[in-house]
Amino acid sequence: PKDRAYTIRKIIDPNTKPSDLARPGHMPLLGAHADGLIGRNGHTEAVVELCRLAGLYPGGLLCELVSDSGEMMTAKELKALAKRFNIPLITIGMLAGFARSVLQKGQHRT
Structure with a gap:
């Protein structure tokens, strides 16, 4: 560890x-598309885009949550987990929409 x-x-x-x-x-190691979520709607790009939007270095850690079955959690399971622990949940689509709106307002990525 x-x-x-x-x-x-x-x-x-x-x-x-x-x-x-x-x-x-x-x-x-995973490499994000240079254009972030504008270039590719993937998990890797979402991590980097979130860092950029927060004004942080555009690199982060990505992990997937595993369900009791040993498979990656489904959207339904993630929503239930978020509700149970009162954790805000956003989708890659929501983040991509926000990133597009920021770029349309003329704000640049760091």
């Missing part, structure tokens, strides 16, 4: 050089 946390911190640090990390590593 500590080595994974270290790796995550290094991956999103813009000063990290390839030589700072061992390869092959123990964490799969």
